[in-house]
Amino acid sequence: MRPSHFLASLTLFMSLFLISPGKNASAQAVETEQLNGAVIIMYHRFDQAAYPTTNIPLELLRSHIQLLKSGPYTVLSLSEITDALKEGRQLPDRTIGITVDDAFASFYNTGWKEFQKAGLPVTVFVSTEPVEQNQPDYMSWTELREIIADPLISIGNHAHQHQHMADLTPEEQKASIDQANELFRRALGKQPDIFSYPYGEVSSSLVQVVKESGFKAAFGQHSGTVSRTDDLFQLPRFTFNERFGAIERFKLAINTLPLPVLAVLPENPMLDKTNNPPNIGFTISPEIGTREDGSYPGLNCYSSQNDVSLMQLGGGRIEVRLSAPFTPGRARLNCTMLGPDKRWRWFGQQYYIPE
Numbered sequence: 001m002r003p004s005h006f007l008a009s010l011t012l013f014m015s016l017f018l019i020s021p022g023k024n025a026s027a028q029a030v031e032t033e034q035l036n037g038a039v040i041i042m043y044h045r046f047d048q049a050a051y052p053t054t055n056i057p058l059e060l061l062r063s064h065i066q067l068l069k070s071g072p073y074t075v076l077s078l079s080e081i082t083d084a085l086k087e088g089r090q091l092p093d094r095t096i097g098i099t100v101d102d103a104f105a106s107f108y109n110t111g112w113k114e115f116q117k118a119g120l121p122v123t124v125f126v127s128t129e130p131v132e133q134n135q136p137d138y139m140s141w142t143e144l145r146e147i148i149a150d151p152l153i154s155i156g157n158h159a160h161q162h163q164h165m166a167d168l169t170p171e172e173q174k175a176s177i178d179q180a181n182e183l184f185r186r187a188l189g190k191q192p193d194i195f196s197y198p199y200g201e202v203s204s205s206l207v208q209v210v211k212e213s214g215f216k217a218a219f220g221q222h223s224g225t226v227s228r229t230d231d232l233f234q235l236p237r238f239t240f241n242e243r244f245g246a247i248e249r250f251k252l253a254i255n256t257l258p259l260p261v262l263a264v265l266p267e268n269p270m271l272d273k274t275n276n277p278p279n280i281g282f283t284i285s286p287e288i289g290t291r292e293d294g295s296y297p298g299l300n301c302y303s304s305q306n307d308v309s310l311m312q313l314g315g316g317r318i319e320v321r322l323s324a325p326f327t328p329g330r331a332r333l334n335c336t337m338l339g340p341d342k343r344w345r346w347f348g349q350q351y352y353i354p355e
Contacts, residue, residue, distance in 0.1 A: 037258035038081045038095040038226040040219065041250075042237040045104050046111035052242040058110060063247050064240070065118045068096060073254060077121040077154060078194055082217040082235075085228060096254055098122045099219065099237060101158060101196055103131060108143045116150065125158035125196035125219075128180040141187040148188060156194040157181065157215070166203040166270050166352050173209045181213075194218070195233075201330065201352040203270035207233045223334055224348030227258030229285055234269070236348050252344070259337060259345035260285035263317075270352045271326065277306070278351065280320040280333060288316075288337075288345070296337055304332040328355045 044054035046061060056064075068075055074092040081097045084090070098115070100107050103126040115122050124147065130138040139147075147153045159165060160179040168176070181191040193216050197206070200221025210218050210233055217232045224236030238253040261282040271278055290296055295312050302308065307323040320333065331351045339345040 038091055038097055039254050039256060040097040040099060040226060040237040042099045042239045044101050046106040048106050055242055056240055056245050060245050061114055064250050065114060069118055075120050078123040100124045102127060103139045105137055105139050108139050112147055121152045123154045123156050125156040127158040127162040128183040129161045132183060155192050156196055157192045158196050159198055162198045164201055165198055166201045166206050167354055170205050170209050173206050177213050200350050202234055204268040220350055222332055222348040222350035225256045225258040225346045227260040229260040229262055256344045256346045257339045259347035261347050276325045276353060277322040282318055284316040286316060299337040301333060301335040326351060326353045328353045
C-alpha cells in the first residue's frame with residue numbers, strides 16, 4: 001500500500017473493525033496494563049504558515065492540547081519516560097511525551113505559551129550552531145535560558161550542525177555532539193542527557209557514538225509507540241504538521257499501543273547497494289496473543305515507497321519483502337495490528353539511503 005493512502009485506510013479500518021480477535025475483555029485489559037509503553041509526539045514550528053511541512057497551526061495545536069487535557073492521558077517529561085524504560089518500571093496507560101525539534105523562535109513566541117497554560121512538560125531539542133550564530137528564525141541563548149527556567153521545559157541535544165550525521169565519520173559525529181555539549185555547558189550551565197537525530201537519520205556507528213557520549217536515550221523521527229523492548233537509542237516519535245496534524249490522526253496516534261518486537265533486521269538502518277532492498281525481519285514478543293495456528297490476525301506492514309509482502313514464519317517471526325529498492329533519502333516501514341480496546345499496536349522503522 002502506498003503511504004498516501006496508509007493513514008486514511010488505517011483510520012477507516014479502525015472505525016469498521018471493532019473487535020480485537022482472540023481475546024476476551026478481561027484478558028485485553030490485563031494485556032493493555034502489562035504491555036503499555038508511551039507515545040512520543042513531535043513538533044517543529046508553531047503558527048508559521050510559510051513552512052507547512054514543519055508547521056503546526058495554532059488552532060490545531062490547541063485542539064491537540066485540549067484532547068490531552070480532557071482525555072485519559074498522562075503527559076510525562078521525556079526524562080521520566082526514558083528513566084522508567086531504562087529501569088523496567090511500568091508506565092501509566094496512555095503515557096504521552098511531547099518534544100519539539102530545532103529550537104525555532106516560534107516555540108518561544110507561540111508554542112511555549114500554549115504548553116505553559118496547559119501545564120504540560122516539553123523537551124526542546126536544540127541544534128546549537130544556528131543559536132550560536134544568532135540566526136533570526138531560532139531562539140537565542142537568552143531565550144533558551146528563559147524557557148528552561150520553567151520547570152516544565154527541558155533541553156535535548158540535536159547536535160551542533162543540523163546535518164546528515166549518518167554520512168559523517170564517527171570522529172566527525174563525535175565532534176558535532178561534543179561541540180554542542182560544550183556550548184550547552186557554557187551558555188546554560190549543563191549539558192543534556194537525551195539526544196535527537198537530525199532528520200531522524202541513524203546508522204549503527206552513529207548510535208554507538210551517541211551511546212559513548214553519555215546520553216541515556218536518543219530519538220528518531222519514525223512513527224511508532226515506544227515499547228519496553230525498544231533500543232533506547234532508536235526510539236520512535238509521531239510527527240505532526242499541517243499535512244499530518246488533523247485531530248483524527250492525533251487521536252489515533254496518542255491511543256496506540258506498542259507492538260513489542262525483538263531481533264530486528266537489518267541491524268543497521270543505513271542502507272547501501274549491497275542491502276537495498278533490505279531483508280526486513282522481526283520477532284513479535286511472545287506476550288502478544290496469536291491464533292491457535294500461531295498467526296497474528298490483522299498484522300499489516302506498509303512501506304513509504306514500495307509494495308510489500310508479509311510472511312509469518314511461526315514462533316512470532318515476521319519477514320517483510322519489498323517490491324523494489326528504496327530510492328535515496330529516507331524511507332519508512334510501519335507495521336500495525338489491532339490490539340485491546342480497539343487500539344492499534346504500532347511498530348515503525350526509518351531507513352536512510354545515501355545518494
